[in-house]
Amino acid sequence: MRCALSAVPLRVVRAPLVALALLLGAAGVHAQDAPDALVKRVSEEVLQIVKTDPKVQAGDRDRIRDVIDSKLAPHFDFERMTSLAVGRAWRTATPEQQKQLTDQFRTLLSRTYSNAFVQYRDQQIVYKPLRIDAAASEATVRTEIVRSGGAPVQIDYSMAKKGSEWKAYDVIVGGVSLVTNYRDEFGQQVQAGGVDGLVKALTAKNAGPPPPPVK
Amino acid sequence: MTRIPLRVATLAAGVLLSGCAAVASKDDPFEPFNRAMYDVHQVVDGKVVKPIAQAYVDYTPKIIQRGVMNFFGNFDDVVSVFNDFLQGKLDKAGNDMGRVMINSFFGIGGLIDIASDAGIEKGNEDFGQTFGFWGIPQGPYVFVPVLGPTTVRDGTGLVVRAYASPLSYVITDVPVRNIFYAVGFVDARAQALQAESFVDQAALDRYTFIRRAYLQRREYLVRDGQPAPEKEEP
Numbered sequence: 001m002r003c004a005l006s007a008v009p010l011r012v013v014r015a016p017l018v019a020l021a022l023l024l025g026a027a028g029v030h031a032q033d034a035p036d037a038l039v040k041r042v043s044e045e046v047l048q049i050v051k052t053d054p055k056v057q058a059g060d061r062d063r064i065r066d067v068i069d070s071k072l073a074p075h076f077d078f079e080r081m082t083s084l085a086v087g088r089a090w091r092t093a094t095p096e097q098q099k100q101l102t103d104q105f106r107t108l109l110s111r112t113y114s115n116a117f118v119q120y121r122d123q124q125i126v127y128k129p130l131r132i133d134a135a136a137s138e139a140t141v142r143t144e145i146v147r148s149g150g151a152p153v154q155i156d157y158s159m160a161k162k163g164s165e166w167k168a169y170d171v172i173v174g175g176v177s178l179v180t181n182y183r184d185e186f187g188q189q190v191q192a193g194g195v196d197g198l199v200k201a202l203t204a205k206n207a208g209p210p211p212p213p214v215k
Numbered sequence: 216m217t218r219i220p221l222r223v224a225t226l227a228a229g230v231l232l233s234g235c236a237a238v239a240s241k242d243d244p245f246e247p248f249n250r251a252m253y254d255v256h257q258v259v260d261g262k263v264v265k266p267i268a269q270a271y272v273d274y275t276p277k278i279i280q281r282g283v284m285n286f287f288g289n290f291d292d293v294v295s296v297f298n299d300f301l302q303g304k305l306d307k308a309g310n311d312m313g314r315v316m317i318n319s320f321f322g323i324g325g326l327i328d329i330a331s332d333a334g335i336e337k338g339n340e341d342f343g344q345t346f347g348f349w350g351i352p353q354g355p356y357v358f359v360p361v362l363g364p365t366t367v368r369d370g371t372g373l374v375v376r377a378y379a380s381p382l383s384y385v386i387t388d389v390p391v392r393n394i395f396y397a398v399g400f401v402d403a404r405a406q407a408l409q410a411e412s413f414v415d416q417a418a419l420d421r422y423t424f425i426r427r428a429y430l431q432r433r434e435y436l437v438r439d440g441q442p443a444p445e446k447e448e449p
Contacts, residue, residue, distance in 0.1 A: 112417040151337040154440055175435020176428045184240070184427045185419045201419050 035139045035159045035166040036130035038075065043125055043143070046071050064114040072113075077160065077167035078106045084169065085182035086198070089190045097195050104202035105182075111206065123147075137161040242356050242430055249358040253422050256360040264361060268404035282326040284406065287399045288337070289318050289325030293381040298340035302348045311338040339436065342379075343372030347437035356426055363407075364429040 033041065046067065050056055055063035082102040083090040093101065128142035141157045158170035170179040189198040240246060272280070292315045299308035314330040314337065322329040331337055346368050347353070354367030365373065382399075386392040418424035 108417070112413065151339045174432060175438075175440065176431045180431060181424060181427045184423050188420060188423055205419055 033166065034130070035132075035157075036127065036141045038166055039141045039143065039157055039159075039168075040127045042071065042075055043127075047123065047125070061114055065110060068110050068113055073106070073110065075165075075167055077162055077169045078102050078109075080160070080167075080169040081105065081179060084179045086186050086190070086195075087183055089186075089195055089198075093195045097199060100199045101195070101202070104199060104206060107206045108202060109178075126152075139166070240426075242353070243426060244355050245357070249356065250422055252358045252360050256358065256363070259360055264404055265408075268401055268408060271401050272405050272408060280402070280405070283398060283402045285318070285322070285328045286325045287402060288328065289315060289322075290381050292318070292338065294342075294376060294379075295338040295340040297379070298342060298345045299338065301342075301345045302340065304340075307338055307340070310335060311340075314338070341369075341372055342375040343369030343433065344437050346372055347433070353430065353433065356430065358422075358426075364425055366430070366433070369433060 049067055049071070053063065053067075056067060079098070079102050082098070082105045085105065086093070086101060090098065090101075124146045126144040126146060128144065130139060130141055132139045137160060139159050141159060143155045143157075145153045145155060147153070153174045154172075155174075156172040157168045158172070159166045159168050161167075170177055172178070186198055189201045193200065243249060292311050295311040296308055296315060299305070299311055314335050317330045317333070317335070318325045318328055321327075328337075343366075351368055353369065356364070356366050357370055358364055359370070382395060383392060386395060414421055414424055414428075
């Protein structure tokens, strides 16, 4: 019964979200890296920092933000992510609005992940083999986080080749696409207050205090 | 005399419907009602359930929390076995049955998840997924105070599960069983704490964020992780 009526919905939502945190953990970079090699290299690099950096372990937000900004962020195509999340309204937005949206969304993601970062020390990541041909410009890199006592959580990265580098434009955690999840949120704000309303909502969110870390 | 209640009902329905028109989310036709339930949930959960779960996390030894989680997880595996069979997934049924046997006998009645450590992956099938497997759509989204997000289909699955509760066959003494249910509930709520802090930080509107995450997750589980349909570029 407990699991029956109570637990299941909570758990169902928890698995993907919890894992969402680590996930951004995977997109990193040398220009020549194939997308799967890139994901693996950056993930391992970040995991190594999470496991060994005393400041990160102590929950030092500035240091964590620094790791995210320097190690993870360069491997994401935030503009494409934002355009996908905003949906139709993106085309009606001015270049200035598009830039504001992208900056604010990037900040939101970065803050979100720095808050959840420290909880993922003992993760083990399995990288699934990827088969794409050399000319491909789109790929989905699949990884899996193995946890004792729980079903493994799949984390997939939707990636596209931008110039000579692969960049991630969506992260799908346990079936929950980050971009899709924000599409409803953003659509709601745009409907209520237009593109400027969405910019305002994001800015306000980013200006608020981060919630206290969970033990 | 009967006119008045009828009018009230009509008015209420009108309010509900006009609310729906404004939001226009096809997955959530009862959004205004669900949001009201969500507000109720926030109050009850914030004042009662969450503090208990937080205290459980803060003051119970980690090894006990782990044991509790594994113990109830073992019953989840039993439910998975049932549903593997109902969906004709015999290999998964074998896998999950193996987990239950190993953990029940060698893992001290499920307190230790030896099977996972041995590399036998935990399955995750429930009645809602079985309905989905056989083509039944999720139906309207429903937010139930204290219990959380669900849909008509998945909620029905939860009711089926409540009646089929494997725990009730193992523990027949009702007061004792109720204590187990209570502990299991606190365990489940405790496990959601981290995800909750993530949602607090990530969401502009928690209600909307949780709804989409829940619906995406359930669809994915029904598909057993097969890729979702393509997303459209703007």
